Amino acid sequence: MPIDSAIYDITKNVIVAAPAGSGKTEKLSRRYIALLSAGIGPERILAITFTEKAAAEMKDRILRILKNENPELYKKIKEKIFLMRISTIHSFCLSLLKRFAFELNLDPNFEIVDPKDSGIIDSVLAASFTGIIEAGAGKNSGLAGLRRGLVELNSKYSWSQVKKTVEKLFMLRPSTLVGKPELLDVSGFAVARKTALEGISGHEYFTGHYGPLLNEKDPEKIVYFLNTQRELFLTTAKTARKLPPKEKKPLARETYGKVNEALLELYRAAKKLIFNRESVMFYEIFIYCNEQYFTRKKELNVLDFNDLEYITYCLLNDNPEVDNILFAFDEQTDHVLLDEFQDTNFLQWSIINKLTEEWHSGLGSKRDSGINPTMFIVGDEKQSIYGFRNANVEVFDAAAREMKKWYGNSFLFQQVSENYRCGSDITGFVNGVFSRIMAQGINGPKWRTRYERFYPKREISGKVEIIEIPKGGNENTAEAESVAGRIKELLEKKVKYIKNKENKELPEKITGADIAVLLRKRTHLADFEEAFEKAGIDYVVINGLGFYQQPEVIALRALLFTLIEPSDDLSVYLLLKSPLLKQNEDEIFNFIAEAGIFLYEKICKTGKLSIIREHVLQVNERPLSHILESFMEKAEGWKAFFEPQRAANIKKFIELVQNFETEGSSLQDIRAYFEERVDADEEPKANLSTEDTDAVKIMTVHTAKGLEFPVVFFVRMGEEVRKNRDSIRINEKMEKTGILYCPDKEIREQVPEYIELALKEEEEEKRIFYVAVTRARDYLVLSGVRDEKNKGFWKYLA
DNA sequence: ATGTATGGGCTTTTT
DNA sequence: GCCCATACAT
Numbered sequence: 001m002p003i004d005s006a007i008y009d010i011t012k013n014v015i016v017a018a019p020a021g022s023g024k025t026e027k028l029s030r031r032y033i034a035l036l037s038a039g040i041g042p043e044r045i046l047a048i049t050f051t052e053k054a055a056a057e058m059k060d061r062i063l064r065i066l067k068n069e070n071p072e073l074y075k076k077i078k079e080k081i082f083l084m085r086i087s088t089i090h091s092f093c094l095s096l097l098k099r100f101a102f103e104l105n106l107d108p109n110f111e112i113v114d115p116k117d118s119g120i121i122d123s124v125l126a127a128s129f130t131g132i133i134e135a136g137a138g139k140n141s142g143l144a145g146l147r148r149g150l151v152e153l154n155s156k157y158s159w160s161q162v163k164k165t166v167e168k169l170f171m172l173r174p175s176t177l178v179g180k181p182e183l184l185d186v187s188g189f190a191v192a193r194k195t196a197l198e199g200i201s202g203h204e205y206f207t208g209h210y211g212p213l214l215n216e217k218d219p220e221k222i223v224y225f226l227n228t229q230r231e232l233f234l235t236t237a238k239t240a241r242k243l244p245p246k247e248k249k250p251l252a253r254e255t256y257g258k259v260n261e262a263l264l265e266l267y268r269a270a271k272k273l274i275f276n277r278e279s280v281m282f283y284e285i286f287i288y289c290n291e292q293y294f295t296r297k298k299e300l301n302v303l304d305f306n307d308l309e310y311i312t313y314c315l316l317n318d319n320p321e322v323d324n325i326l327f328a329f330d331e332q333t334d335h336v337l338l339d340e341f342q343d344t345n346f347l348q349w350s351i352i353n354k355l356t357e358e359w360h361s362g363l364g365s366k367r368d369s370g371i372n373p374t375m376f377i378v379g380d381e382k383q384s385i386y387g388f389r390n391a392n393v394e395v396f397d398a399a400a401r402e403m404k405k406w407y408g409n410s411f412l413f414q415q416v417s418e419n420y421r422c423g424s425d426i427t428g429f430v431n432g433v434f435s436r437i438m439a440q441g442i443n444g445p446k447w448r449t450r451y452e453r454f455y456p457k458r459e460i461s462g463k464v465e466i467i468e469i470p471k472g473g474n475e476n477t478a479e480a481e482s483v484a485g486r487i488k489e490l491l492e493k494k495v496k497y498i499k500n501k502e503n504k505e506l507p508e509k510i511t512g513a514d515i516a517v518l519l520r521k522r523t524h525l526a527d528f529e530e531a532f533e534k535a536g537i538d539y540v541v542i543n544g545l546g547f548y549q550q551p552e553v554i555a556l557r558a559l560l561f562t563l564i565e566p567s568d569d570l571s572v573y574l575l576l577k578s579p580l581l582k583q584n585e586d587e588i589f590n591f592i593a594e595a596g597i598f599l600y601e602k603i604c605k606t607g608k609l610s611i612i613r614e615h616v617l618q619v620n621e622r623p624l625s626h627i628l629e630s631f632m633e634k635a636e637g638w639k640a641f642f643e644p645q646r647a648a649n650i651k652k653f654i655e656l657v658q659n660f661e662t663e664g665s666s667l668q669d670i671r672a673y674f675e676e677r678v679d680a681d682e683e684p685k686a687n688l689s690t691e692d693t694d695a696v697k698i699m700t701v702h703t704a705k706g707l708e709f710p711v712v713f714f715v716r717m718g719e720e721v722r723k724n725r726d727s728i729r730i731n732e733k734m735e736k737t738g739i740l741y742c743p744d745k746e747i748r749e750q751v752p753e754y755i756e757l758a759l760k761e762e763e764e765e766k767r768i769f770y771v772a773v774t775r776a777r778d779y780l781v782l783s784g785v786r787d788e789k790n791k792g793f794w795k796y797l798a
Numbered sequence: 799a800t801g802t803a804t805g806g807g808c809t810t811t812t813t
Numbered sequence: 814g815c816c817c818a819t820a821c822a823t
Contacts, residue, residue, distance in 0.1 A: 051813070090813055235802060237816095243801060243823070305813060388811060521810045702811050721810060722816085745815080768811080 007376075007414055008034040013407045015341075015377045015400050016414050019452065020774030021421025021708070024378050025054075028339055029061040031376050035335055036066075036073060043083040046333050048092060048352075050340035054706060055086045058339070085333075089348050093308040096315070096325075103321040104311065111570060113302045115293075119577050121170050124296050125163055127589070128289040146288055149281035156278075165728060169286040169739070170293070172730045181279040182731055182738030184751055189219070189269040196266035199259035206259055219270035226267045233260040238746050240264040268747050279741035282728075299592075300570050309347050316354040329355050334373045340706075341379030341399070343391040346732060349399065360406035375403065382438070382449055383771050385702060387764045390732055394446050419454040421708055423462020423497075426780050427454040430773055437766055437796050447760050449767055460497045460505050460778070467783035469718075475785045476524055480531035483715055483783055487515060487537055487696060495779045496710035512538050512696040516709040518772050519700050519716060520793075528698060528715070542699040552641040555580050556653045557674055559631060563624060564667045566600040566616050573599060579640035580631070581609065611635060624670070625658040701772045712776035714769075717784025717793040721765060724748055724758040731757065769793050 007014050008031055018024040028047070035045055049055040063081075066074035077084075087095075094112070101108035115121045129150065136147025153162045197214060200206040207214075209232055216222050226233075233241055240260040242253065297303060303311070316322060336356060338344070359373045377399065384393045403411050419427050431453045438451035467486065469479045494507035496514055517528060517539075525541065532539045548557070555578035561571035576583040576591075594602035604613050615631050632638060632650065641647060660670045697709075727743040731753055740753055748754040773780055786794050 088813065236804085237802080239801095241801090308813095385811075386813090389813075523808085523810075700811065725809085725815095764811095 006412060007031065009412075010034050010038055010040075010335075010374060011372055012410050012412045013375045013403055014412045014414065015379075015403065016416060017380060017452075018378050018416045019380045019382060019419070019454065020771070021419045021454075022416045023418075023420055024339070024380070025058055025061055027416075028337060028376070028378050029058055029065060032058075032062050032337060033065060033070075033073075036077060037070070040334065041083070042077060042080055043085065044332065044334045045085060045337065046092070046335070047086040047337040048089050048339065049086065050088065050343055051706075052088055052091070054339060055088060059084060059086050089344075089351075090305060090308050093312040093351070096312055096329075097303075097308065099328075100315060100319075100321070100325055103319055103325070104315060106311075107301050110301045110303050112308070113300075113304060113570065115170070115304045119574075120296060120300070120302075121167060121293065123577075123588070124293045125166060125289055127296075128285075128292045129159075129163070131292070132285070132288065143288075146284060150285060153278060153281055153285075165282055165743075166286050166289055168726065168728045169282070170290070172728065172739075179737040179739065181276075181283045182740055182753065183276045183279065184272045184742060184747075186269065186272045186276060188265075189273060192262070192265040192269040193217075193222075196259075196262040199262040203255065203259070210263070213266075219273040222270040223267065223274060226263065226270075233263045268744075268750075271744055271747060272742075275742050275744070275747075278743075279739065282741060283739060300573065302570055309345075309351065312351055313347055313354075316351060326355065326358070330358055334371050336373075336375050338375070338377045339379075340383075341377045342381050342384035342393055342396050343379075343386045343389075344395050345390040345392050346395060346737075347390075349395045377403075382434070382451065382767055383705065384449075385705065385764060385768050385771055387760065390730065392732055393449070397446060415452055417452050417455050418457050420457045421777055422454075422456065422774065423458055423460045423778055424456040425461040425464055426773070426776055426778075427456040429464045429780070430454060430770070432798070433773075433796055434766070434770055436798065438770075447756075447763060449763050458497075458505065462497075462776070462778045463495070463780070465779070465781045467781060468786040469784065471785055471787040476527050477531065479715065479783060479785055480524075480527040481534075483517065483528065483713055483781075484531040484535040484537055486781060486783075487512075487532075487713070488535055490515070490711060490779070491537075497778055510710055512694045514710040515696045515713065516704060516707070516711070516775065517696060517698045517713045517715055518704050518775065519698070520719060520721065520768065520772075522700060524716060524719075525698065532696065538695040540695045540697055542697050542703055550649055551579065552650050553653055554578065555637075556628065556650060559628065560624065560657065560674065561671060562600070562612065563616055563619050563627060564671045567598045569599045572603070572612075575612070576603075576609075580635045580637050581611075582640075583609075619667070623658070623661050624667070625654050625661060628654050628657060701768050704775050705771055708775055708777055710777045711779040711781070712772070713781045713783060714772040714793075715783045717782055718786050718791050719784070720792045721761075723761045724754055729754070729757055765793075766796065769796055 006012070007016055007027065010031075014031075016024075016027055018027060032045065032047065036042065047055075047058065049058060059081075062084075063074065063078070066077060085092075097104065097106065097110075098108050101110075113120065132143050132146045132150050135141055136143035136145075136150075138144075141147075150162070157165075200210045200213060209229060210225075212225055213222065216225065235241055240257065240263070242257040242260070244256065297307070315325060319325065333355075336352065338352065356373070356375065359375075379396055381393050381396050384391055384396075400413055404413070422430070434451045435453060439448040440451065442450070465486075467479075467482055469475055469482060490510060491512065492509050494509050496508050496510045497505040498508050500506050519525060519528075529539070529541070548554070554574065558571045558574035558578060559580065561568050562575050566572070573588065575581060576588050591599060591602050591606060591608075594605045596602040596605060600612070600616070603609055611631065611634055615627050618627050618630075637650070638647065641650060657670065660673070665673075701714075724745075727741060727748070729740040731738045731740050740751075740757075742748045742751060742754065773782075782793075782797075784792065784794065790797075
């Protein structure tokens with residue numbers, strides 16, 4: 001790999017636009033080494049990667065290069081390896097929060113939870129809603145307004161629908177500062193009403209049916225009334241009727257259609273007015289629930305993933321101690337390296353920005369003491385596929401502009417276009433497709449993805465193969481079976497190329513482990529599992545809802561933690577909510593209301609659920625695995641988890657515990673092990689023969705990001721992801737972030753903000769396709785159900 | 799040819 | 814509950 005000296009000039013601030021296969025990790029590692037070689041200690045360099053795995057890989061790569069090229073430095077660094085600060089943004093924020101827990105009024109022993117798994121959001125919403133309804137009923141209650149809003153929403157939508165919408169806002173809260181509702185444009189209401197009324201009054205037929213509309217101005221009543229008449233002017237597909245529902249022809253077809261159009265316009269305009277009101281109601285209810293959510297997390301002493309970023313952001317912006325914090329960071333850190341920058345969201349960029357503010361504001365004392373702090377950013381806009389987590393491609397552009405402004409001549413932007421990964425047929429295919437479907441040059445809206453052509457560096461051609469499954473019959477099974485068949489044919493064939501001693505690439509036989517099957521989503525994963533099983537192909541599903549994410553394992557883990565550490569409130573809470581004990585929120589609240597410090601104590605006081613205490617008391621008497629089994633029997637856990645896979649998972653979990661005990665591990669060791677395993681979830685599901693390393697890997701494109709395989713199958717090409725489905729959206733722009741709300745799909749299709757969001761989603765699909773095809777080194781197979789409509793990813797091919 | 803009713807299939811990606 | 818293909822109606 002050639003060393004481009006400019007980007008390793010450690011006096012320069014650098015952004016490298018490094019496409020797939022261009023040696024991104026290598027460049028990052030070499031920059032890191034350039035810093036080390038200049039005598040900079042590893043403790044003064046902060047590197048942020050996207051995943052823990054990428055962090056580990058980078059550490060690995062750095063050490064490997066050093067070992068080969070600079071053994072002396074390698075020895076020195078190896079001793080200081082624990083000082084290397086290479087982590088994800090989340091764990092970086094975590095360490096910052098732990099360090100400044102006191103300033104933040106946080107208990108430093110807080111734990112991180114996934115609020116979805118733990119059911120905390122569920123319980124908070126239920127409690128908040130009842131709270132609003134009960135407390136808001138009191139005279140002069142501050143909640144009276146919220147109560148009215150909630151009651152009104154409740155009368156229109158079902159209770160569960162309202163809950164779902166607020167829940168959505170919780171899920172969207174990620175990594176962004178939730179802004180105020182962005183209201184829909186309702187300026188057309190007056191005109192729509194005028195046109196509709198004129199249409200009605202012209203014909204007896206219409207005045208007969210729509211008379212009450214003539215003097216109605218209230219949008220609520222207009223919509224209510226039009227709803228009663230909807231089958232008169234709307235088809236089942238919710239378009240304006242051109243023909244009457246029954247054969248009777250009241251008017252000329254053209255007049256009839258025109259008036260219905262006008263009525264539909266009025267109907268939509270009035271709905272928009274209503275949605276705007278509801279939007280504000282939902283927003284206010286959400287804000288209230290969010291406060292309750294924070295209180296509950298405080299009680300349980302937990303934070304969720306989003307809090308890590310959000311609280312760090314607040315710490316750096318609003319905390320009175322901010323100067324000390326920034327000083328502490330600045331004193332420690334001279335160089336920042338950022339990986340996968342295209343997946344950075346606005347909040348994360350703000351955090352980095354704030355931390356390094358002094359480096360470019362000219363206020364810092366670093367330069368006076370001869371230190372030249374730098375930023376080194378690597379990313380590829382074409383691989384930005386985390387939009388749903390608010391990754392914002394525009395951040396990349398904005399960062400380049402800002403850094404240019406801050407650093408002037410000591411800033412360097414470098415576009416890389418060499419590809420060291422794919423055979424030339426594959427790069428040729430990629431160039432052909434993406435130079436057509438992505439933007440060229442700098443024209444067009446900012447969210448359009450731009451494409452720079454690849455220059456293939458490998459000497460072999462590789463191959464791109466296409467499998468088209470005709471529509472009709474059992475097309476899904478047919479595709480899975482074709483893929484299985486093709487895999488069997490390719491196995492043992494010499495389709496991968498490996499360098500020999502003279503650095504010449506020579507063909508070699510492949511094994512299952514060389515093959516990756518990539519999917520856009522997991523929906524039809526079972527078809528492939530089935531087909532592979534039938535064909536006798538060994539496979540592993542990577543990250544398919546992992547062992548530790550299965551509800552039965554979550555329950556058992558909570559039980560295990562409760563036994564080992566009864567003061568672990570969160571685990572006790574999870575155990576209570578689990579199918580083992582089936583306690584609902586009200587019941588749990590009754591426990592919480594008891595006197596005492598820990599939830600476990602409180603439960604014991606009530607004398608209820610004696611099963612918990614009974615088993616906790618056995619902990620030092622008999623093996624944990626026996627206690628787990630006994631608990632399962634008594635709580636009828638086998639009934640709750642009767643499905644074979646779940647039962648097998650439970651057995652496997654208990655076996656794992658048993659193994660530790662026979663090894664003589666301490667309780668705390670066991671607990672620590674399972675705590676760690678949850679994050680690094682790679683444990684294959686029980687009873688699958690996954691021990692063999694020769695298995696074909698099945699995974700989503702998202703999971704495959706950053707990886708490469710000799711042979712890649714990208715399957716289900718014909719599948720389309722539905723755009724514009726969510727009624728509530730976060731509309732994140734650099735300047736402001738707003739909430740969009742419009743539960744009516746037909747109206748959404750006309751609202752410019754939603755239209756733009758749908759276009760952005762389409763861009764992301766292109767990028768997902770790009771990531772998928774650029775995983776392949778030697779052999780790429782695209783397969784899917786295809787018809788003349790060219791749906792899904794097929795439409796990107798010429 | 800065009801508009802409408804009906805029934806069957808399916809409802810993302812994850813630190 | 815919503816999309817799409819298909820059958821049915823004008």
